[in-house]
Amino acid sequence: MVQVGPDPRRWKALALLCGAFFMVILDSAIVVVALPSLEADLGFAPSDLQWVLSAYALSFGGLLLLGGRSSDLLGRRRMFMVGLVLFTVASLLCGLAWSPAALIAxxxxxxxxAAVLTPTALSIVMTTFEEGAERNKALGIWGSLGGIGGTAGWLIGGPLTDISWEWVFLINVPIGxxxxxxAPRLLSESRATQQRRGFDPLGALSATAALVLLVYAVVEAPEAGWSxxxxxxxxxxxxxxxxxxxxIESRVAQxxxxxxxFRSWTLVGANATMVLFSxxxxxxxxxxxxxxxxxxxFSPVRFGLTSVVFPVSxxxxxxxxxxxxxxxxxRVVASAGxxxxxxxxxxxxxxxxxxxxxxxxxxxxxxSGxxxxxxxxxxxxxALAGVGEREAGVASGLSNxxxxIxxxxxxxxxxxxxxSRTNDVIGAGxxxxxxxxxxxxxxxxxxxxLAGIGLLAALLLLRRPPTATPEEHPPLVPVAEHTD
Known part of the structure; x- marks a missing residue:
C-alpha cells in the first residue's frame, strides 16, 4: 500500500536516525579524551597515536560513497540496519583490543x-521530509546533533576513560x-527505484587507496623528509x-x-568548505x-567536565x-563560523x-565552539540543498x-x-x-x-541554492514490504 502524504512516524524516525548519527559522530570524538590513556596502556608511539583517529576516518570516508550507493539500490532501512550491526560489533572489538595493531584494525x-550507517540515515531523512521548511528543520536538527555529538565526546569520554578506556567503545553496544x-518499527523501506542496479567497486577501491596514500605520506614526511x-x-x-x-566515474555505467x-555550485562549495572545516x-x-x-x-574526567563550555557553545x-x-x-553564516x-x-x-x-x-x-x-x-x-530523492544517498555520502577526509x-x-617541532626542539637541547x-x-x-583557507573557500564558493524544478525531485516510490 502506497502511503499518501507525510509519514506520521517521521519525527520519531528522525529521533532514531539522529540518535544513530549522534553515536557515530560521538565515536569520532569521544576517543580523543582517551588518547593519553591508550598511549600508556597499549604502548602507542607518539607518531602512531593519530592512527587511532585516522584509521577510523579513512575507512569511514573512503567507503561512504559506496555506502550511500548501496542504500539507494538495496533499500535504505535494510542498509541502515546492516550498518548498525557492523558498527556495534566493531565497537565491541575496539573495547577488547589488546595492542595498538588490534585497536587500529x-x-x-x-x-x-559508520560508512554504511551514516549516509543511509541521512538519505532516509532526505526522503522522509519533503524539500522546503520541514526538510530544512529536520536537517537543522540533524546538523545540530552532529555538531553536539562531535563535541560532547569530551564531556562523556572523560568519566568513561577514568573508569577504563575500553568504555569509550563499549558504550555503543547497548545503544546499537x-x-x-x-528500526523496523519506525522506518519505512525505500530505494531509488528509477535507477538500475549496479555497483562501482573499482571506484571505491581507487578512492580509498588514494586517501590512505595521502595520509600516510603526510604522517611519514617529517621523518623521511618532504623531498x-x-x-x-x-x-x-x-x-x-x-x-x-x-x-572510472566518467566511464562506468553506474x-x-x-x-x-558537481554541476551544483552550492554542493561543490559546501563540500570544499567541509573538508577544511573538519x-x-x-x-x-x-x-x-x-x-x-x-x-x-588534567585527568580525563577533569578535562571532560571543564570543557563543557565547548559542546554548549x-x-x-x-x-x-x-x-x-x-x-x-x-556564505555569511559559514564565513562567520x-x-x-x-x-x-x-x-x-x-x-x-x-x-x-x-x-x-x-x-x-x-x-571555537x-x-x-x-x-x-x-x-x-x-551540501544537500537542491538535491532530489534520486541522488540523496550519493549527496549525503559525498558530504560525509x-x-x-x-x-x-x-x-x-x-x-x-x-x-616534528617537538623533536626539533629536543634535538637542539x-x-x-x-x-x-x-x-x-x-x-x-x-x-x-587551515581555518583561514576554509574561510577563503566559503567566501569564494558558497552560493545560494538554485530553485529546483519538479523534474529534479521525482516523488518517492515506496517499496512494498515483505513479512517473510
Missing part, C-alpha cells in the same frame, strides 16, 4: 560500519542494540589514484559518484587533549545558525608549560566523505607539525616539557591556517 572495521530493535623519494612517490601515487577515480552532481574541528581537539593531560596534568551556535542560514544565506574557529585556534597558540584552564583553554573553547556550531550546521544544509588529513597534518609545548603551539598555528 578494529577502528578501521568500525569505520566500515536498542536502535536495531526500533625524499618516498614522500614524493606516495603523494604522486595518491594523485594518480584520484585521477584514476575520476576517469558510477559511485556521478560527476554530473580538518580544524578534529585537529584542534587532538592537540588540546594532549596538552591538557600531558602538560597541565556548539549547541547554541548550531540552533541560532539554522535560523540565520534562511535569512542571511550560506570559520572566523570564530580560526580566532579560537590562534588563541591556543599561546599555551604555556605553566598554564591554567582559564588562562589558556576556556576562552579558546568558547570561541561557536565557530564549529555555525559552520557545521551551515555546510551540512548547503568530505567531512571524514578532512578529519583524517587534518589530524595527520597537525600531528605531523607538532611531533631543549627540555622535554618545553619542547612538547612548542610542538602544540606549532600544531595550533597549523589549524588556524
Amino acid at each position: 578494529a577502528r578501521s572495521f568500525q569505520g566500515v560500519g 542494540v536498542l536502535a536495531l530493535a526500533l 625524499d623519494p618516498q614522500t614524493i612517490g606516495l603523494l604522486a601515487g595518491s594523485a594518480a589514484l584520484f585521477v584514476l577515480f575520476a576517469v 558510477p559511485l559518484l556521478p560527476l554530473r552532481i 580538518s580544524v574541528a578534529f585537529g584542534m581537539p587532538f592537540l588540546l587533549t594532549l596538552y591538557a593531560q600531558q602538560v597541565l596534568g 556548539v549547541a547554541v551556535a548550531a540552533i541560532v545558525g539554522q535560523g540565520l542560514v534562511l535569512k542571511l544565506g550560506f 570559520l572566523v570564530l574557529l580560526g580566532v579560537g585556534c590562534l588563541y591556543f597558540t599561546q599555551v604555556s608549560a605553566d598554564g591554567s584552564y582559564f588562562g589558556d583553554i576556556f576562552l579558546g573553547l568558547l570561541v 561557536l565557530g564549529v556550531g555555525f559552520t557545521f550546521v551551515t555546510v551540512s544544509i548547503a 566523505t568530505t567531512f571524514q 578532512g578529519a583524517a588529513v587534518g589530524v595527520a597534518i597537525v600531528s605531523t607539525v607538532a611531533v 631543549g627540555d622535554p616539557v618545553g619542547a612538547l609545548v612548542e610542538g602544540h603551539q606549532a600544531g595550533f598555528l597549523a589549524t588556524a591556517v
Whole structure:
C-alpha cells in the first residue's frame, strides 16, 4: 500500500536516525579524551597515536560513497540496519583490543560500519521530509546533533576513560542494540527505484587507496623528509589514484559518484568548505587533549567536565545558525563560523608549560565552539540543498566523505607539525616539557591556517541554492514490504 502524504512516524524516525548519527559522530570524538590513556596502556608511539583517529576516518570516508550507493539500490532501512550491526560489533572489538595493531584494525572495521550507517540515515531523512521548511528543520536538527555529538565526546569520554578506556567503545553496544530493535518499527523501506542496479567497486577501491596514500605520506614526511623519494612517490601515487577515480566515474555505467552532481555550485562549495572545516574541528581537539593531560596534568574526567563550555557553545551556535542560514544565506553564516574557529585556534597558540584552564583553554573553547556550531550546521544544509530523492544517498555520502577526509588529513597534518617541532626542539637541547609545548603551539598555528583557507573557500564558493524544478525531485516510490 502506497502511503499518501507525510509519514506520521517521521519525527520519531528522525529521533532514531539522529540518535544513530549522534553515536557515530560521538565515536569520532569521544576517543580523543582517551588518547593519553591508550598511549600508556597499549604502548602507542607518539607518531602512531593519530592512527587511532585516522584509521577510523579513512575507512569511514573512503567507503561512504559506496555506502550511500548501496542504500539507494538495496533499500535504505535494510542498509541502515546492516550498518548498525557492523558498527556495534566493531565497537565491541575496539573495547577488547589488546595492542595498538588490534585497536587500529578494529577502528578501521568500525569505520566500515559508520560508512554504511551514516549516509543511509541521512538519505532516509532526505526522503522522509519533503524539500522546503520541514526538510530544512529536520536537517537543522540533524546538523545540530552532529555538531553536539562531535563535541560532547569530551564531556562523556572523560568519566568513561577514568573508569577504563575500553568504555569509550563499549558504550555503543547497548545503544546499537536498542536502535536495531526500533528500526523496523519506525522506518519505512525505500530505494531509488528509477535507477538500475549496479555497483562501482573499482571506484571505491581507487578512492580509498588514494586517501590512505595521502595520509600516510603526510604522517611519514617529517621523518623521511618532504623531498625524499618516498614522500614524493606516495603523494604522486595518491594523485594518480584520484585521477584514476575520476576517469572510472566518467566511464562506468553506474558510477559511485556521478560527476554530473558537481554541476551544483552550492554542493561543490559546501563540500570544499567541509573538508577544511573538519580538518580544524578534529585537529584542534587532538592537540588540546594532549596538552591538557600531558602538560597541565588534567585527568580525563577533569578535562571532560571543564570543557563543557565547548559542546554548549556548539549547541547554541548550531540552533541560532539554522535560523540565520534562511535569512542571511550560506556564505555569511559559514564565513562567520570559520572566523570564530580560526580566532579560537590562534588563541591556543599561546599555551604555556605553566598554564591554567582559564588562562589558556576556556576562552579558546568558547570561541571555537561557536565557530564549529555555525559552520557545521551551515555546510551540512548547503551540501544537500537542491538535491532530489534520486541522488540523496550519493549527496549525503559525498558530504560525509568530505567531512571524514578532512578529519583524517587534518589530524595527520597537525600531528605531523607538532611531533616534528617537538623533536626539533629536543634535538637542539631543549627540555622535554618545553619542547612538547612548542610542538602544540606549532600544531595550533597549523589549524588556524587551515581555518583561514576554509574561510577563503566559503567566501569564494558558497552560493545560494538554485530553485529546483519538479523534474529534479521525482516523488518517492515506496517499496512494498515483505513479512517473510
